[in-house]
Amino acid sequence: MAISWYPGHMHKASKELVKIMHQTDAVIEVLDARIPESSCNPLLASIREGRPCIRILNKSDLADDEVTRAWAAHFSKLDNSACLINGKGAQISRADIVKTAKRLIKHTDETVLIQGQIVIDGIPNVGKSSLLNLLAERKVANTGNEPAVTKGQQRVKLQQGWYLIDTPGMLWPKLEDQESAYRLAITGTIRSTAVEVADIAWFLAELLLRDYPQRLVERYALPGSITEPETFFDALAKQRGSIGRGGRADLNKTAEILLNEFRSGKLGRFSLETPPS
8 A cells, every 4th residue: 555644734734844044053853763764854955954963863772783883884974964873771862952952053153052942843743742752851742652642832941041843744645656655654653544554564574584583483483484474464464363254364463463562562673774875
């Protein structure tokens, strides 16, 4: 199935982002460390118009450490760009944000280094609200497992003279790369009502059987000879008791098991994309 999801409030969010950009000194783009390329919003590059960009690889505790470090090195080499890593056990601070922003801002006017405004943006369900609460050191944004929780802009003081403006999660109107769209759906960026759960889980199973087969064997006590999604789901359904009529695997229930355990980290740490060599 072709995946497409662009609610009306996201169009409104993009227009509001354009309006506040002229008052912005730097931009933070929050990315999912498991899919840094797919979670990059191509609209943001044009909207920020060359302003310094701090990319934060969020949910790094769910991704492969080595691959995440490689992505951080890649983004740090881009023009006017820096990259920070955030996750459970390795959390960034307000000081990290301000220090990095000051380093990127190239102006000679010292007042720019004394005060500034940073806009934080990211696709839905990338963990931006949780990150905002971490930086604010209090709950200022609602969090949840479903995308599009944040509906409006919020302002948070980072340090004296430095402020962070939060914006709603925003996708782009047309998801032309459908493999990236499926990766977005796997991580929960696209609402479950806009996708077929079985299709998404099938795509995930193909990726894991190709790149991380031993993880599936260890987690679900499966034979190591399984290489096809159909055989995998049949074995998983028997192992978890998600059997439907006629003794066949209930594909939807089994698909939900795989997706939920991937998203929660119960399956382990995965990186579904690697940086350009």
